[in-house]
Amino acid sequence: MTIHSKSTICPFCGVGCGINLLLDNNTITGVEPQASHPISRGQLCAKGWSTAYGIDTHDRITQPLIRHKQSFKETSWDHALAFIGKKIKDIIANHGADAVGIISSARATNEDNYAAQKLARAVFNTNNVDHCARICHSPTVAGLNMTLGSGAMTNSASDIFAADVIMVIGADPTENHTILGGHIMRAKLQGTTLIVIDPRKTRLAKLADIHLQLKAGSNIELINAMLEEIIEQQWHNKDFIHRRCEGFVSLAAALEGAMATAIKTTGVNGALIHAAAKAYSQASNGMILYGMGITQYVSGTFNVISLSNLALVCGHIGRPGTGINPLRGQNNVQGACDMGCLPNVYPGYQPVDDIANREKFSQAWGCHLSLQKGLTSLGMSTASLQGDFHGLILFGENPVVTDPDQNQVRAALKKLDLLVVAELTMTDTAKLADVILPAASFAEKDGTFTNCERRVQYIQQVVSPPGTAKTDWQWLADIAQQLGSDKLNWKTSEAVFSEMARLTPIYSGMSYQKLKKNHGLQWPCNQQYPQGSAILHREQFATSTGKAELIPVHPVAIDETTDTEYPLTLTTNRLHFHYGCGSMTRKSPLLERETPAGILFINPADADANQIHHLGPVAVRSRRGYIETRAICTEDVPPGLVTMPYHFREAPSNQLTNNAQDPVSKMPELKACAVAVTPLAAGCQPRDSDTLHRSR
Ligand SMILES: Nc1nc2c(c(=O)[nH]1)N[C@H]1C(S)=C(S)[C@@H](COP(=O)(O)OP(=O)(O)OC[C@H]3O[C@@H](n4cnc5c(=O)[nH]c(N)nc54)[C@H](O)[C@@H]3O)O[C@H]1N2
Ligand SMILES: Nc1nc2c(c(=O)[nH]1)N[C@H]1C(S)=C(S)[C@@H](COP(=O)(O)OP(=O)(O)OC[C@H]3O[C@@H](n4cnc5c(=O)[nH]c(N)nc54)[C@H](O)[C@@H]3O)O[C@H]1N2
Numbered sequence: 001m002t003i004h005s006k007s008t009i010c011p012f013c014g015v016g017c018g019i020n021l022l023l024d025n026n027t028i029t030g031v032e033p034q035a036s037h038p039i040s041r042g043q044l045c046a047k048g049w050s051t052a053y054g055i056d057t058h059d060r061i062t063q064p065l066i067r068h069k070q071s072f073k074e075t076s077w078d079h080a081l082a083f084i085g086k087k088i089k090d091i092i093a094n095h096g097a098d099a100v101g102i103i104s105s106a107r108a109t110n111e112d113n114y115a116a117q118k119l120a121r122a123v124f125n126t127n128n129v130d131h132c133a134r135i136c137h138s139p140t141v142a143g144l145n146m147t148l149g150s151g152a153m154t155n156s157a158s159d160i161f162a163a164d165v166i167m168v169i170g171a172d173p174t175e176n177h178t179i180l181g182g183h184i185m186r187a188k189l190q191g192t193t194l195i196v197i198d199p200r201k202t203r204l205a206k207l208a209d210i211h212l213q214l215k216a217g218s219n220i221e222l223i224n225a226m227l228e229e230i231i232e233q234q235w236h237n238k239d240f241i242h243r244r245c246e247g248f249v250s251l252a253a254a255l256e257g258a259m260a261t262a263i264k265t266t267g268v269n270g271a272l273i274h275a276a277a278k279a280y281s282q283a284s285n286g287m288i289l290y291g292m293g294i295t296q297y298v299s300g301t302f303n304v305i306s307l308s309n310l311a312l313v314c315g316h317i318g319r320p321g322t323g324i325n326p327l328r329g330q331n332n333v334q335g336a337c338d339m340g341c342l343p344n345v346y347p348g349y350q351p352v353d354d355i356a357n358r359e360k361f362s363q364a365w366g367c368h369l370s371l372q373k374g375l376t377s378l379g380m381s382t383a384s385l386q387g388d389f390h391g392l393i394l395f396g397e398n399p400v401v402t403d404p405d406q407n408q409v410r411a412a413l414k415k416l417d418l419l420v421v422a423e424l425t426m427t428d429t430a431k432l433a434d435v436i437l438p439a440a441s442f443a444e445k446d447g448t449f450t451n452c453e454r455r456v457q458y459i460q461q462v463v464s465p466p467g468t469a470k471t472d473w474q475w476l477a478d479i480a481q482q483l484g485s486d487k488l489n490w491k492t493s494e495a496v497f498s499e500m501a502r503l504t505p506i507y508s509g510m511s512y513q514k515l516k517k518n519h520g521l522q523w524p525c526n527q528q529y530p531q532g533s534a535i536l537h538r539e540q541f542a543t544s545t546g547k548a549e550l551i552p553v554h555p556v557a558i559d560e561t562t563d564t565e566y567p568l569t570l571t572t573n574r575l576h577f578h579y580g581c582g583s584m585t586r587k588s589p590l591l592e593r594e595t596p597a598g599i600l601f602i603n604p605a606d607a608d609a610n611q612i613h614h615l616g617p618v619a620v621r622s623r624r625g626y627i628e629t630r631a632i633c634t635e636d637v638p639p640g641l642v643t644m645p646y647h648f649r650e651a652p653s654n655q656l657t658n659n660a661q662d663p664v665s666k667m668p669e670l671k672a673c674a675v676a677v678t679p680l681a682a683g684c685q686p687r688d689s690d691t692l693h694r695s696r
């Protein structure tokens, strides 16, 4: 019998919908949407409705586990912590502080993330701290910081209804930010013009007024052509450019010939580019929403800059219904970045190599701090393979499934002298650990999550953690203590938050009390904006001059080209029913029922040319790896392109993907690599990755 319910926030995507967890004593029995929530307004997607399965206790890790040859033994917290502490001390003594690092979690709370970077910086004395934003929106953080001075969504979710033209580029919101996807659909039905720029015919592309079906990786060519057309037709916003931007003359000069290039390279015809340029620039309120089709390229940062140029030249920024909006992915990826779980900035994006910032944090934390920027997550893998990095503490991520080039990731993690993984369940990454720590899930702790529109929302503890599982900041504090430091000895999550807010100007006006009262608050929230900020850059940009920078960017080719041996381009994306590595959503029989575990989408023409049948078994090979799965023939993907989700450990697309990186942000090119697809004998079962791994 359901006794009562407690309100909290959905733990999956960055929309941050409000949920109520239904309770029978200490057991969660169900989920319902929150009627009053400002974004989800009584709605949830299939994942939100399935939250209770995701944290179900039947297969949770409940006790620390320590490696014993090829298996794990249960151990006490005291023993696990003493083992970790000794190993870290030894590594630091032998190889220096930069031989250890922390990968934190965009699924965990702000408090957990604040503790993680403080442990790395104030206790280990290294800036080696990073998280999955590296392979998600790091080009946004880098690119928008250069142009606008801040790498976050400039608007609020509700602004979708205030736009008269919405341009969705490189994002599939009805699958991935489903509640916002629904808002876009409704806005379109109410008369908003919809432009979609995507190589695939997504659900929104099919509904759009204009669909620019560009070739994967040709974003800069297309955006530069739109910009050239806008300026040539005098559709640009001269007043806005004059008052609020720098660099227009050199941008305009660099665009010459862009339309001619785009017609040759993007596969989109000039008339459609003209129509999109006209619709977007002539809108009263034009809004850009973008995602991984922009960031996950070696051109990622430049792609972001080109979109920023487009919004600025049209003056579509700083008002309701206009703006440039990176759809941040994970429930708390905005927060993990805000908390400084990045190797180059303290909380609130205060650069670590600035002496004044170092002094500020040195004083606050009472310790010496390093001015040297740290390693990125993939940088830690490379350094491990080179023998320069030896100890990693990782929580709430599963890089064996989610980082590019799985074979290399495994090799890098195996080479470490110490790998600690804190998790809810046994993942492929945890299987490589020396010590596994049982972590409390979002429903078992209190704290805060910051959603994609910068809204910091309070989550309350609903049930107690299973077994001896701890909140992430608590075991991080225990590790600090093993190293003789009491700097993380907070009594409550609220105390962590208060310390963070004191040191983080964009959060300085927030407290638990205010967050609980308001359905959260959007940053910046400080003395100037005590009730938070729904829209950024209204009067001034966050740059040092207060003006936005227009920066010319030129096309950058995909790193890996196709050839006769690898004739198709593989791009990877997401499906509505599963989330990330699948470790939570795949516990739900309802979600599991919806899609086969592993899938390759291919155009019927390519399928015919390769004797591949709908639902037939196929082998997919790249220069790095090999998997087997089943093909789905669909006109939604264009000829020459095949696509795979990355949720399924049985057929992990990251066996195949390329680790080539954007030089600015170190984002790997997850959205394009060259592959060969061949049919397997009719009737045979595709072998899963465990079977293939064993047979190697
Ligand atoms: N169901 C579900 N929802 C999720 C997640 C999940 O795993 N499952 N993950 C969350 C996370 S972490 C994130 S970051 C977000 C990501 O959300 P999205 O950004 O929507 O992510 P993707 O589906 O990876 O890619 C988006 C689109 O980019 C397109 N694309 C590929 N190449 C190009 C190109 O060169 N140009 C353009 N214009 N488009 C291109 C693809 O066809 C695809 O439609 O989703 C979040 N929400
Ligand atoms: N090929 C390809 N690969 C991709 C992408 C792509 O588009 N294509 N997208 C990339 C992107 S955008 C992202 S963000 C990454 C995501 O990559 P990951 O962050 O590795 O993926 P998740 O599935 O979110 O993994 C989160 C893990 O955290 C655990 N967890 C949840 N809550 C907590 C908690 O409170 N504490 C602890 N300790 N653990 C917790 C869950 O059990 C889960 O196993 O994947 C990337 N990989």
Ligand code: SF4
Residues within 6 Å of the ligand: 010, 011, 012, 013, 014, 015, 016, 017, 040, 043, 044, 045, 046, 047, 048, 049, 176, 177, 178, 179, 180
């Ligand atoms: S849209 Fe995102 S936050 Fe909302 S219910 Fe779905 S997964 Fe959860």
Ligand SMILES: [Mo]
Residues within 6 Å of the ligand: 132, 135, 136, 137, 329, 330
């Ligand atoms: Mo992401």
